[in-house]
Amino acid sequence: MGDDGSGRVQDAQPHADYVAFQAELIRTAADLSRLSADARVVDQTELAEKAEERLEHLARGAFVVALVGEFKRGKSTLANALLGAEIMPADIAPATATINRVVYGREPHARLLLRDGRTETIAIEALANHVTKLSDASAARAEAIAEAIIAYPTRLCLNNVELLDTPGLGDEAAMTERTVAMLSRIDASLVVTSALSPMAQSELNMMVQLLHHVDETRIFIVVNQLDLIDEGDRQRLLEGIGKRAATVLKSTPRVYGISAREALLAKQNKDAGLLARSGVAALEDALETFIVRDSGVARLQAANETLEVLAAGVVEHAAAAQAKIEQQEQADIARLASLESALDGLSRDARTWLSDAAKRLSHFQEVAGAEAEAVQSALRSIADSKVSSLDFSESYINDPDSRHAMVRREVHPSLTAKFEAVVNAGHKRATEWTSEELLALNTLTARLDWLLAQDLTREAPGDPTPAAPDVSAAIGASLDNVTSAIERFDFGYDGETHLSSALGQIVTSSTVREIWGMFSKDDSALRNQASEVASTVRSGYKSHINGMIGGTLSVIDLSGRIKTASIEIARGISAKAQIAVDRIEAMTKERIWALRVQREQLNGSRARGAERVSVALKFCEAARVSASRRRETLRSMISSSTPALPERPFSSF
Known part of the structure; x- marks a missing residue:
């Protein structure tokens, strides 16, 4: 009881209830406002908007x-x-x-x-x-x-x-x-x-x-x-x-x-x-009584119901956000280790590839040289086989020019075809070797670019795909000297050669001519002598052709041409490879350092985020308890038979 100064005694309780109500209203509004911000801390925009809607409803x-x-x-x-x-x-x-x-x-x-x-x-x-x-x-x-x-x-x-x-x-x-x-x-x-x-x-x-x-x-x-x-x-x-x-x-x-x-x-x-x-009149009376008597309290109670539900939602998501931050930290550690390992592995592979380049070149030259050396034996075998199959009849024995022409016609195309095949095979092997070297280099470069496109928060899609090697640019004119060897593979059988002179002496001697002229007679001794003459002719051609093959190949030097071409190609690839490997080593070191810096930045950012989430979690846990307590208090006020609050306007909030 109190005196208002005019001598009238008034009950101070309604005013005290009103002041208490206004205080709870302000606390509820403040909690809703804070909860809206905390909901956004844990990326719950929908919860934040619901809190703002209820806050706006209170204010309205x-x-x-x-x-x-x-x-x-x-x-x-x-x-x-x-x-x-x-x-x-x-x-x-x-x-x-x-x-x-x-x-x-x-x-x-x-x-x-x-x-x-x-x-x-x-x-x-x-x-x-x-x-x-x-x-x-x-x-x-x-x-x-x-x-x-x-x-x-x-x-x-x-x-x-x-x-x-x-x-x-x-x-x-x-x-x-x-x-x-x-x-x-x-x-x-x-x-x-x-x-x-x-x-x-x-x-x-x-x-x-x-x-x-x-x-x-x-x-x-x-x-x-x-x-x-x-x-x-x-x-x-x-x-x-x-x-x-x-x-x-x-x-x-x-x-x-x-x-x-x-x-x-x-x-x-x-x-x-x-x-x-x-029955609507009774419903209207009850509803009007409720509105007049309890609307302010009910409105505040509704706000606290919303606050309690939303706070519980933020608490749930805050706990999940904390777990997610911890998972992200562990994932960062694992990803950093994985990327560092991949970058170190790339640098190591690049150095190894470059150091092994000389060995690969030497192996290629050995194989190509062996194939070039083996061509002489193959050509001689073909020449021997072809000459052995020739039929040196009387007309060819007596006519050296026709005999030479027959040998060239029957033997030379097979020798030329074989030589061309060997040269083309060498050209193809050199091209394949160049392609393999360039592809390996492009693969290393693609791995670098793929790794550089990634960091702790970004992962490049798919796998590194190397560019197609530009073999023609790498080879240039280096193999022209190899293919030009085909044009120089040639030899003849003219009368000035030793073969022509020796055979000419054999077949022009009167004795041989007489023996050969009697070839049609049925005399085995004469036939044997004629066969010996033909055998001598074949042996002479074989010896002459084998000598010509050896001399021609010695002049052409196919093995040397292939070796020289491969060295020229390797020199260009090596220069390009050295630049690429130097870049790979420099960029991998720089990238590892950048990833570690990023890791520290993420750690700092996540630590600050974790602190904000922790603060939000603590507040929302407390807000949920406070809202529940206010709800129970307000529920009892609505349930009581006496007016919950004095009839004063609350819309001024």
């Missing part, structure tokens, strides 16, 4: 009462009954397709908030053409509307009260989703069911979902269409519904049996008796 000071329930329970008809006029479109088929918010306004009108951010004002009478799905055209327009705000001069919405008419749950998935998303922004709920299908299991499940957003002390169970039930069965029906609802609410629910249709008719005809019998 509106008290939102939502009509929720399954489709065709008469929610829109009840809204019309509460308003006393047919404002909301209603039909025997599911009608409501948008969230419809009724607010106080002296002049009736509707404002459509479109999903693209625009607004559109329409007459109340045109509402059904925009917020229902009674036609394809209206359904299409409703898809573009986020919310319809309906201003109407109704006593229910005085003092910043808003009535929310929602689409029926279970009608269409998209509309159910819209209704559920709205639940986190309401302060009280009228759960509308039908006396014809009272409190089905799906409706109980819906109330379980509703309890995640609205405390049971702020839920009113409204049983519509009670006028369609025999009067003697109504009380028993309502009691049964209350018991079923209590299994979910865990407390005795407020159950009101009504006929929204009769109430609307009564208000339109100003029939007080019918209004009383409809």
Whole structure:
């Protein structure tokens, strides 16, 4: 008790309660604001936005009462009954397709908030053409509307009260989703069911979902269409519904049996008796008492419910974020080790490849030289075989020019073809060797570029792909001297040669001619002598051709040409390789250093992030406890029979 200075004694308790309430309101708002920031610390933008929505709702000071329930329970008809006029479109088929918010306004009108951010004002009478799905055209327009705000001069919405008419749950998935998303922004709920299908299991499940957003002390169970039930069965029906609802609410629910249709008719005809019998008058009295007496507390309680749920969500995600940071740190360590190992391995492989280049060149030259050396034996074998198969008849014995021509015609093409094949094989081997060397070098370079494209937070896709080797550029004219050897592989059998002179002497001696002229006679001794002459001729050609092969190959020096060409090619590749390997060694060292610097930077960044997450976690854990405590205190205030707070405005916050 106290004196106000005028001698009048006043009770100081209401003022103290109001001051305490305002303090809790400020604490709740501060916690919601801090929680919004902390939710973003753990990358939970959705939780942050929900906290901001609830904070904005607190600041706006509106008290939102939502009509929720399954489709065709008469929610829109009840809204019309509460308003006393047919404002909301209603039909025997599911009608409501948008969230419809009724607010106080002296002049009736509707404002459509479109999903693209625009607004559109329409007459109340045109509402059904925009917020229902009674036609394809209206359904299409409703898809573009986020919310319809309906201003109407109704006593229910005085003092910043808003009535929310929602689409029926279970009608269409998209509309159910819209209704559920709205639940986190309401302060009280009228759960509308039908006396014809009272409190089905799906409706109980819906109330379980509703309890995640609205405390049971702020839920009113409204049983519509009670006028369609025999009067003697109504009380028993309502009691049964209350018991079923209590299994979910865990407390005795407020159950009101009504006929929204009769109430609307009564208000339109100003029939007080019918209004009383409809049950809506009792519901309005209870709702008005609740709003006048407990709206401020209920609004704060709703804010703390949201705070508690969101804080729990942030705590969960903060713990997950901490675990993720630790996992990222371990992953960084493993990845750094992997990249360092790969870079070290590349540098080592490049040095090894370069040091082995001389060995590979020597091996190539040995193989190519051996093939070039073996060509003489192969050519002699071909010459011997071809000459042995020749038939030196009398005409060839007596005509050296014809004999020489026959030998050239029968022997020389095979020798030339073999020599060309050996030269081409050497050219091909040199080309393949060059291609292999360049491909190996390009592979090392591709590995470097692939590793340079990666760091601790970025991984290059696929595997390193080496560029195709430019063999022609590397070879240039180096092999021209090898292929030109084919043009120099030639020798003849003219009369000035030793072979021509020796054979000429043999076949022109009178004795041999006489013996050869008697070849047709049946004398074995003469035939043997003729055979010996032909054998001598063959041996002479073999000896001469083998000598010519050796002399020609000695002059051509195919092995030397291949060796010289390979050295020229290797010199160009080595110069290119030395530059590439030097770059690889320098870049791998630089990259390893850069990766270690990045690791330190990430460590610092993650340490700061971990600290922010830890602070957020501690705050949200404390905020959840505080919100729970405030909820219980506010619940007891709503449940008490005395006014929770003095009737003073709280919308000034």
